[in-house]
Amino acid sequence: MYTAIVFLPFLGFLIAGWLALVTPRDKAHKQRLDRNAQWVTSGLMLVSWGLSALAFVEVGLNGRTVTIELLSWLQSGALDVSWALKIDTLTVVMLVVVTTVSAMVHVYSIGYMHHDPDVPRFMSFLSLFTFCMLMLVTADNLVQLFFGWEGVGLASYLLIGFWYDKPSANAAAIKAFVVNRVGDFGFALGIFATFVLFQTVDLDTIFGAASGQADATFQVFGMEVHALTAICLLLFLGAMGKSAQLGLHTWLPDAMEGPTPVSALIHAATMVTAGVFMVARLSPLFEYSETALLVVTYVGAATAFFAATVGLVQNDIKRVIAYSTCSQLGYMFFACGVSAYSAGIFHLMTHAFFKALLFLGAGSVIHAMSDEQDMRKMGGIRRLVPATYWLMVIGSLALAGIGIPGTGIGFAGFFSKDIILESAWGAHSAVGNLAFWLGIAAALMTAFYSMRLLMMTFHGAPRADETTMAHVHESPKVMIVPLIVLAVGAVLAGYAGYELFVGHEAPHFWGNAIFVAEHHNALENAHHAPLWVKWLPLLMAVGGLALGYLFYGPMSHVPGMLAARFRSIYDLLLNKWWFDELYDVLFVRPAFVIGRVFWKGGDGAVIDGLGPDGVAAQVIAWSKRATRVQTGFVYHYAFAMLIGVAGLVTWYLFTQG
Numbered sequence: 001m002y003t004a005i006v007f008l009p010f011l012g013f014l015i016a017g018w019l020a021l022v023t024p025r026d027k028a029h030k031q032r033l034d035r036n037a038q039w040v041t042s043g044l045m046l047v048s049w050g051l052s053a054l055a056f057v058e059v060g061l062n063g064r065t066v067t068i069e070l071l072s073w074l075q076s077g078a079l080d081v082s083w084a085l086k087i088d089t090l091t092v093v094m095l096v097v098v099t100t101v102s103a104m105v106h107v108y109s110i111g112y113m114h115h116d117p118d119v120p121r122f123m124s125f126l127s128l129f130t131f132c133m134l135m136l137v138t139a140d141n142l143v144q145l146f147f148g149w150e151g152v153g154l155a156s157y158l159l160i161g162f163w164y165d166k167p168s169a170n171a172a173a174i175k176a177f178v179v180n181r182v183g184d185f186g187f188a189l190g191i192f193a194t195f196v197l198f199q200t201v202d203l204d205t206i207f208g209a210a211s212g213q214a215d216a217t218f219q220v221f222g223m224e225v226h227a228l229t230a231i232c233l234l235l236f237l238g239a240m241g242k243s244a245q246l247g248l249h250t251w252l253p254d255a256m257e258g259p260t261p262v263s264a265l266i267h268a269a270t271m272v273t274a275g276v277f278m279v280a281r282l283s284p285l286f287e288y289s290e291t292a293l294l295v296v297t298y299v300g301a302a303t304a305f306f307a308a309t310v311g312l313v314q315n316d317i318k319r320v321i322a323y324s325t326c327s328q329l330g331y332m333f334f335a336c337g338v339s340a341y342s343a344g345i346f347h348l349m350t351h352a353f354f355k356a357l358l359f360l361g362a363g364s365v366i367h368a369m370s371d372e373q374d375m376r377k378m379g380g381i382r383r384l385v386p387a388t389y390w391l392m393v394i395g396s397l398a399l400a401g402i403g404i405p406g407t408g409i410g411f412a413g414f415f416s417k418d419i420i421l422e423s424a425w426g427a428h429s430a431v432g433n434l435a436f437w438l439g440i441a442a443a444l445m446t447a448f449y450s451m452r453l454l455m456m457t458f459h460g461a462p463r464a465d466e467t468t469m470a471h472v473h474e475s476p477k478v479m480i481v482p483l484i485v486l487a488v489g490a491v492l493a494g495y496a497g498y499e500l501f502v503g504h505e506a507p508h509f510w511g512n513a514i515f516v517a518e519h520h521n522a523l524e525n526a527h528h529a530p531l532w533v534k535w536l537p538l539l540m541a542v543g544g545l546a547l548g549y550l551f552y553g554p555m556s557h558v559p560g561m562l563a564a565r566f567r568s569i570y571d572l573l574l575n576k577w578w579f580d581e582l583y584d585v586l587f588v589r590p591a592f593v594i595g596r597v598f599w600k601g602g603d604g605a606v607i608d609g610l611g612p613d614g615v616a617a618q619v620i621a622w623s624k625r626a627t628r629v630q631t632g633f634v635y636h637y638a639f640a641m642l643i644g645v646a647g648l649v650t651w652y653l654f655t656q657g
Contacts, residue, residue, distance in 0.1 A: 001051050001054065001055060001120065001544050002055060002066070002068055002085050002087050002138070002535070003068060003070070003085065004047075004051055005048050005052050005055060005095055005099065005134065006085065006131065006134045006135060006138055007046055007131070008044040008045070008048040008051075009041075009044060009048060009102070009127040009128075009130040009131040009134065010127070010128075010131040011044055012040055012041035012044040012045065012123070012124075012127035012189050013041075013124050013125075013127040013128040013131060013214045014038040015037070015040050015041070015072060016040060016041050016120050016121075016123045016124035016127060017120070017121075017124040019033050019036060019120040019124075020037070020118070020120035020121040020124055021472065022120075031305075033119075033120055034119035034120065036120075037119055037120035037123045037124070038106075038109070038110045038111075038119060038123055041106055041123040041124070041126065041127045042098075042103070042106040042107050042109075042123075044127070045102055045103045045106045045127065045130065045392045046106075046107075048099050048103070048130075048549075049099040049100055049102075049103040052092070052095040052096045052098075052099040052100075053096060055087070055092045055093045055095055056093070056095070056096050058092075059087055059089060059091070060089050060093065060500070060509060061509075063508070063511060065088045065089075065511065065512070065513075065592055066086065066087045067084055067085065067086050067087065067140055067181035067204075068081075068084060068085040069082050069083070069084040069086065069140075069502035070083045070085065070511075071083045073143070073144075073259070074143065076336055077083060078195075078199045078200070079195070079201070080200075080202075081141055081143045081144070081201060082140065082141070083144060084144070084424070085138040085140065086138060086140040086142035086203065086204075087138065088511065088512070088513040089282060089509060089510050089511055089513040090137075090277075090281060090345065090361065090510070090513040090514060091137055091138055091513075092489065094273075094277055095134065095137065095138075095139035096349075096490070097269050097273070097348065097349050098130060098133050098137065098269045098270065098353045098470075099130070099134075100269070100352070100353075100485075100489070101264070101265065101268045101269035101270075101352050101353075101486075102126070102130040102133075102265060102269060102270070103244055104360070104482035104485055104486055105126065105261045105264050105265045105354065105356070105360070105482070106123070106126060106127075107478060107481070107482050108261055108264075108363070108478070108479050108482040108483075109122065109123065109126065109259075109261045110362050110478050111475065111476045111479040112157070112259070112260065112261055112363055112367060112479060113259060113261070114342055116259075118162075120163060121162075121257065121582065121645075122159075124266065124609050125158045125159050125162065126154060126159070126261070126262075128151075128155050128158075128161060129152060129156070129265060129270055129271075129525050130154035130265075130270070131151075132147075132148050132151025132152045132155055132270075133148065133151075133152050133269070133270040133271070133274070133285060134148075134462065135147060135148035135151060136148025136149055136151070136152065136277070137277060139203070140202065140203060140204075140401075141201045141202045141203055141273070142191045142194060142195075142201040142203070142206075143191070143201050143283075145213050145278070146187070146188070146191060148274075149184070149187065149238070149274060149278075150184065150241070152186065152242075152270055152271045152274060153176075153177065153242075153271070155270075155271075156173075156176055156177075156255070156266055156270075156271050157173045157174075157177045158173075158174060158178075159258050159259070159262040159265075159266075160172050160173040160176055160255050160258040160262065160266075161174075161255060161257075161258070162258055162259055162262065163175030163257075163258075165317050166257065168257050169257040169258065171254070171257075172251075172254040172255055172256075172257035172258070175250070175251050175254050175255060176251040176252075176254065176255055179241060179248055179250060179251040180241045180242060180248075180488055181241075182237075182241055182248060183237050183238045183239070183240050183241020183248050184238055184240060184241060184242075185237075186233075186234045186235070186236075186238050186241075187234065187237065187241075188237055188238075189234045189237025190231050190232075190233075190234030190235035190237070190238065190570050191532075192228070192342070193218070193230060193231045193234060193449060194206065194231050194235075196211055196218075197216060197218075197227050197228075197231065198213065203281070206284075206285070207284040207285075207515070207552075209229070210284045210288060211288070211289075212564055213227060213228065214228065214288045218227070219324065219361075219578070220383075226289065226291070228285055228288045228289045228292070229289040229291045229292050231285060232282070232285055232286050232289045232292035233265050233284060233291075233292055233295060234540070235278065235279075235285075236292065236295065236296060236299075238275070238278070238422050239274075239275030239276070239278055239333075240274065240275065240277055240299065241275075242271055242275040242278075243272045243273070243274065243275030243329045243331065243333070244272055244303075244325075244326050245275070245299050245300065245303045245326075245330065245333065246299060246303040246306050246307075246330075246331065246547075247299075247303050249303065249307070249326055249579075250271070250580055250583065252267075252322055252323075252325070252326055252577055253314075253319050253322045253323060253326075253576070254290060254587040255322070256316065256318040256319055256322055260318065260359060260360070260362060260363030260366060261360070261363065263321075263322070263359050263363075264356045264359035264360050264363070265356075267321070267322065267325040267355055267356075267359060268325075268351070268352045268353075268355040268356035268359065269352045269356065270531055272325060272329060273329075273348050273352070273475075275333075275346055276329065276331075276332045276333065276336065276345070276348050277348070278572060279296065279333070279336045279341070279344075279402070280336060280341040280342075280514060282342060282513040283336075283339075283341050283514050283515045283516065283638075286336070287339065287515055287516060287517045287520065288517075291448045292559050293336075293337050293338070294337070294431055295337075296333055296334070296337035296537045297333075297334045297337025297338055297431045297432070297434075298335055298337075298431060298434075299330075299333060299337075300329075300330045300331065300332070300334030300335075300336070300337055300435065301330065301337075301431075301434055301435035301438040301439065302330070302331025302438070303327065303329065303330030303333070304327045304328075304330030304331050304334065304438060304442045305325060305327075305330070305438040305439075305441055305442050306326075306327075306330075306577065307323045307325075307326035307327035307330065308323070308324075308327045308332075308442040308446055308449070308632070309325065309439070309441075309445060309501045309572055309573055309577075310323045310576050310577065311323035311324055311445065311446075311449045312445055312448060312449050312452075312573060313563075313570060313573045313574045314331075314449075315374055315375050315376050316373050316374060316375070317362045317365060317373050317374075317375050317378075317453065317457060318359070318362055318366075318373055319358055320453050321355070321362060321374075321453075324355070324358075324374075324399060324446065324449070324450075325355055327442055327446065328351050328417075329401075330442070331344075331347055331417060331420050331439060331442075332344040332345075332347050332348055332351075332420070334420070334424060334435040334439070334442075335347065335423055335424070336422040337380075337431070337435070338423055338424055338426075338427040338429075338431075338432050338435065338522040339427075339516050339517070339520035339522055339523070340419075340420065340423035340424075340502075340522050340523040340526070341514045341525060342501050342502050342506055342510055343416070343419045343420050343423050343501070343502050343526075344394030344420065345501065345514075346415075346416045346419065346497060346498075346501035347413075347416035347419075347420055348498060349416070349493060350398070350412035350413055350415065350416040350489075350490075350493045350494050350497070351413070351416070353398070353412055353486050353489030353490045353493050354394075354395045354398035354399050354411070354412060354413055354486070354487075354489075354490035355395075355399070356486050357392075357394065357395040357398075357483060357486040357487055357489075357490050358392065358395040358396070358399065359369040360479070360482060360483055360486065361388055361392040361395055361483060362392075362482070363479075364385065364388040364391075364475040364479055364480075365378070365381075365385070365388060365392075365457060367472075367475055367479070368381065368384070368385050368388070368472045368473055368474070368475065369381070369464060369468060369472060370468050370471055371624055372464065372468060375453065375456040375457050376456070376463060377463050377464050377468075378456060378457045378459060378462075378463060378464060379456060379457070379459065379460040379462050379463045379464075379471050380458075380459070380460055380461050380462035380463070380469075381457070381458055381462070381469075382458040382459060383384075384472045384473070384474070385458075385472065385473070385474050385475070386474070387474055387475075387480050387483075388474065388475060388480075388483070389458050391480075391483045391484070391487050392453075392454065392457075392458070393454065394411070394487045394490055394491060394638070395451075395486075395487070395490055396450040396451070396453065396454055397411050398413040398414075398490040398491070398494075399413055399446060399448040399450050400413065400443075400446055400450045400451075400540050400541045400544065400545060401413045401414045401417045401418060401443060401447075401537060401538070402538070402541055402542075403418070403494075403538065403540055405418070405531075405534040405535055405538060406534070408495055408498075410494060410495070411490060411491060411494065412489065412490050412491065412492070412493040412494035412495075413490075413494065414494060414538075415494030415495060415497075415498050416494055417439075417443070417537065418534065418537050418538075419498075419502050419523075420439065421436055421439045421440065421443070421537055422526035422527075422529045422533055422534065423522045423523050423525075423526040424436040424439060424522070424523070425526070425529055425533050426522040426523065426524070426525030426526040426528075426529060427522040427525070428525065432522065436533075436567070440536060440537065440540055441540075443537050443541055443544070444540040444541075444543060444544045445544065446541075446544065446546045447540065447542070447544025447548065448544035448545070448548045448551075449542040449548070450545070450548070451544065451545045451546075451547075451548025451549050451552070452551070452552055452630065454548075455548065455549065455552035455553055456552055456625045459552075459553065460552070460553075460556070474477075478495065485571060502523060506523075507582075574612045599632075603616060629642075
C-alpha cells in the first residue's frame, strides 16, 4: 500500500509523458490524448489519495510504524544508502496533505487547462511534482531526502516555466531555480557535515546518536564551532530557500507566472512545505542546538511580519495569496523554533486546505474574468459567480483565523494559528515574545488583506470593460467540486485534528516521530495561556476584517488618501521592501560584470586568443606570407636558386677552411 501511494503518481507521470510525445493526427486525436492524460493522472492520484487515508488510519491512529526497504542504492566505504520508505505519523500526515491537494489540483486542471495546447505535458509535470514530494516525505535517509528535495525544485522549474513562450515565465522559472540553489548549497553542506559527524546518513541511526554528539565540535577555518549548530543552520538555509523565508523569498511571488493549479500545488502541499517538514523531521538534531532554534524563530517571525506587510498593497490576486503563503510559513517556522513542532505541522495541514482553496478559487475568478488577474480591473461579480464567491469567503475566513476561543467553533486556521501564537507566548523567552507580537501584527494584516481581496474582486461596481463582463461565468463542476472538498477541510480540519496534533492525545499520536527536549515546554504552556492571549488573535482578525470592509466599501476613498499621504511607506510595501532591486545591485549586476570580464578577457582573449583562434590566426598569417613567394615568374625562381647556391658555397668555404 505505502509503495503504491508513492509510485502511482510516478506511473501517471510516465504515461502522460509518453502521451505528450505522441504527435496528434488531427483535432479529435489531440482531444483523446488530452482526455487520456487527464483521466489517467487524476485517476491514479485519487487512488493514491484514498490509500493515504488508509495509511493515516493504520499508522497515525493505530500507532504502527514501518520502514520498507525497496533496494540498496549506494555503497562506498562507510556510506551505505538504501532506497527505503520511512512510514510514521509525520509521514502519513504529509501523505494525506500532499495527495489530497494534488488530487484536487489534478481534477481541477481538467477544466482549467482544457484549452491548453500541451495538456499531457502539464499533467505529466503535475504528477512528477507530486511523486518527488512523496519521495521527500517518505525518505529514510538524507540522500533520499535530497533526491526528493531537488526533484521538487526541478518540477517547480518545469511548471513555473510551463508557458515557455512567455519571457516572464522563463525568467520566473530561472529565478526560482537559481534562488533555491543558494539554499540547496547550504543544505548539501549540512548533509556532508552530518555524515562527517555521524558516519551515516540513515535518519534513525542519526537520531539515536544525536544526544551523544550534543557537545561535539568541528574545526572550521581555525575556529571551533558547535557541530550540531553548524549542521542545523546549514540545513535550515536549505529550508529558507524551499520555503521562501526572508532573504530567499524573492522567487515565490514571481512563481505566479505558472498556471494557477501549479500555484496551488506549490503553495499548499509541495515545495514550500518541504522546509517545515524537514525541520520537524530533524527535530532530534535541532533540539540540541539552542542557537539554531533561535535563528529559526527569528527568521520565521520576521518573515510572517514582512510578507503580511507586502500583501497589504498587492494588486495581483495571485500575488496577494502568494505573500500570504510566505507569511503563514513564517508562523510554521517560529512554531518549530520554540519547539512546538506539532503545532507547526498542524498549521501546515490546515493551511494546505484553505490555501489550495484560495488559489484554485482565484483561478476560478481568473477563468471567469478572461484571464484577468489585476483586482483593480475586477469588482461586481459576486452574483455572477456565487459558488466561487462563497468558497473564497470560506477560504478567507479560515486564513484570517476566525473562531471563538474555548468553544471548538472556528475555521481550520483559527485552531492552528492560535496554538502557534499561544506556544510562542508559552516559550516565556525574549524571542518567543517577539514572535508572539509579530505574529499578532501579522494576524491583523492577514485579516485586512483577506477582506481587501474579497471586496476588490467581488463587491462594488464592475471595473472591467463591457466585453469582459459579458463573458463572466461560473466555473464548470469539474473545477467547483475540488473547491468544495477543500472547503470542507478549511472548515473542519482544525476541529478534527486539534486533539490529535496538539491536544491531550498528541504524545500518543506523534510517538517518536517528533522529539522535544524535556525543558522545551512551550506547547504545554500554551494550554494554560491567559484569556487575553487566547482572545487577542480573534480581536485582531475581526478588526482587520472590519477595517478591510470599511476601506474598500463605505470609505473607499481612504486607501488612496493614505497612499498619497504616506507615499514612501506605500512605495516600500508596493515594491516588496526593494529586495529585488537590492539583490540586483549587490549580486545580479556584479555577476554580469564578472561574467563579461571572464567571457571577453578570459575566454575570448586568453583561451580562444592563445588557443584555437590564436593558432588558426598564426597559420593563416604565415600562409599568406608564404604565398607571396609563389609569384609565377621564372626569373624570380632563378634568382632564388642563385641565392641558394651562393649561400651553400659560402657555407662550404667557411666550414672547410
